[in-house]
Amino acid sequence: MENTNKIASLELGRLLAMFAIIALHSQVFMTYLLMDDFPVFGNIFNQLTRFAVPFFFILSGYFIQPKLTHTPLKTIQSYCAPLFKIWIVWSALSLALPFHWRKVAENGYLAERTGYWNWLTQNPLNALFEGGMVHLWFIPALIIAVSIIGLLVHFKKTTWLIPIAVILYVYGLAGGSYQTLTEVWTPFFTRNGPFFSTLMVVIGFELRRREITLSSTNALILLLVGFAIHFSEAYSLTQFDVPFNLHDFLIGTPLMGIGVFFLLLSKPRLGHHPITFTLSKHVLGIYVCHLLFVVVFLNITAMMGITLAMRDFVIVFGTATVSTLFVLIMDKTPFKRILFR
Template sequence: MSRFQAVDVFRVLAILAVIALHTARHEGPGAVGSAFDAATFLNQGERFAVPLFFILSGYFWSAKCSGRADYLRCSLALARRVLLLFVAWCAVYFLVSELDTLGRLGVAGTLAAWATRLATMRGGFATLLLQGAKVHLWFLPALAIAALISGALLSRQLERSLFVLAIVLYAIGLAGKAYADTPFGFHIAFNLRNGPFFSLLMFATGHALRRRGPQPSWAATGALLAIGGLLLQLCEAGWLHHRFGTNMAQDFTLGTWPFGLGMAMIALADPRPARIPALAALGPLVLGVYASHYLFVDGLRAVDGIEAGPAGGLRYVMLVFLLSLGFTWIVSRIPVARRAVT
């Protein structure tokens, strides 16, 4: 299948948004989510990124399936690939974070320290299993689970059941996260962003888009959906904060789905203004940037003044992006390691 230039451009924009989310200040005065200010507005505006990745994954996964009998095979292939990436990058982040501990305590001592940490971790073993050694890696098992559920149900011609299940799981995720402080919410010692609660609806949406398009009209329809979803998301965040004191930095709300869907539809329509060859050329490296960027988020955080003011925030984002991009490009030149980043 030929690549959509706009899709690759939107992938690059999405990874920049993800890096911005991971480099924003979340503690102290002016923290993101503590007030309805520019930082919180930008935080909500960046929330299209992960839904976009899930929806596009579902779209291109569906494009590879030649029929009912092929859904299960395709889902197993995607899950195998994604989970191998998850294990590999967990090993990388474990070694990087525990290098000093390994030197001081050895393997047995380091594992014992991790067991102690696991006992106090929110969600315990389930979090370790579905999030791994670094917080952003949750995306990979969530994608694998969404693919496996979708493949299992679609291979039995249960598309309607897939969407019912996806909507129910999304509702549970909302009740246990953004809406946890409301009368119909609940609190749980597990982050419901992990697993299928968020990913399944997005992935299944990508499959549905593939069944219906792409179409040039998606650019205008997607723009309306994206604007409406963002406005709904902002209204939800403001209302939840004002009425229940909920932090306005939320992984997903009701508006996140139409926001991500709209952005994916614009990308898949491949409109001419979004075809930017220089950015599109970076699209194949986005997976590696996503996987590796926390190496540089953590490394640069120790640099004095890196986060100072709006200019510092932008500098932080661009430095992380460029370093991750350079690292990914170098790794992609090594045949044995190429599949870990592309």
């Protein structure tokens, strides 16, 4: 059935961003298309995909704004409690399921898992804000961002939203990609927690609250400017021995996310098809499970000796297909209430 309450282009954006994240986590183009034995194309592709997570945060702020404005405390509880449950469940699964099958075969399950568990305990605070697997950081970061906004709305301090979000973002940059230059101390990896997510969610919140829109031309210009700034920063930081593909967020990254958001918003009927609406509502489920399937296909391709472009194809499209099928199948079972929202 056609869903008239959703903007087709933004739902399509969810799917495109999810595919970009799968490709990012599959580490495509890193072993071929080399220049002087360096994966130039792979590093560029890595950073091109960095629009995806900011886009997800902006989208979250945009859609939650009406409820968060009218009933902030109730919305914090109703929105964040299911997310927290998902984070707990998938953290537990990620802690339990082995990543390196050959090591399990050679040394046993406990030997393989103990190494990973010990690695997590080296920085327990970081693990607390991340969860059982690296990609799960998105969920507590979103919970914290929504909670900060909701509390400020509740106490009628909405004028503090942007200043607080910007301060957190600047600190996140100073303690993250720019730490080599700033030498700022941070208690944990600043990609996690409130540092980057708060600004992204606030942007979405404010765009909806202030009813801000851009034409497709201006949105495209904003997107290109964002990419130009982001890539210029990434290249400049290589002069200080910061790897080009390291960066989750830079100064230009929010502009990338905003540009993609406005570009899609300016074409609301783009992707208007029942399949878009059917799949997009399962993106969170696909997100939380996809990295475990990346691990599965990494092991399969390694055991079968599949390399180069074929390896990337199998991992990316295998993960996208199996993750989607898994979520669709689970959606028809009682496990849906345990695994997903």
